Amino acid sequence: MSVSEKVAYLKGLMEGLDIDTDKMEGKLFTAIIDALGEIADELDDLGADVDELNDYIEEVDEDLGDVEEFVYDFDDDECCDDECDCCDDDCIEVTCPACGEDICIDFDEIDEDGRVECPCCGETLEFDIEIEDEDDADDEEADDED
Secondary structure, eight states: OOHHHHHHHHHHHHHHTTOOTTSHHHHHHHHHHHHHHHHHHHHHHHHHHHHHHHHHHHHHHHHHHHHHHHHHOOOTTOSOOTTOSSOOTTEEEEEOTTTOOEEEEEGGGSOTTSEEEOTTTOOEEEOOOOOOOHHHHHHHHHHHHO
16 A cells, blocks of 8 residues: 555545544644645655656666777676786686686686686686795795895
């Protein structure tokens, strides 16, 4: 039941109780129900405005998505491309054999066995790489200096 319907019910209930609107209590009830009616009307108007704004925002969002695709050649389905900012020296770019997507894998994400999960399809990928600890790298640098 909407707010307007509840106010209409209260108004009908007051009329059904045959409250004398010339007495102080009747005037009070009438004023309260009138105020509630105005509040219900305002809520209905606000609800319509919110629905209209939501529709407008959805249209703007879709248009902005089209602009992003056109200007930036951006595709939500792509995990990574050659010019992305996420790829740096701590990442490798590979093509997932399961889904065929080009993805960037951060070395920190690869576990000790050389496995990592594809962010696009969830397939476990295995790499045959050796990840150096910082202690090992420091030892090698010290050996190179001698």
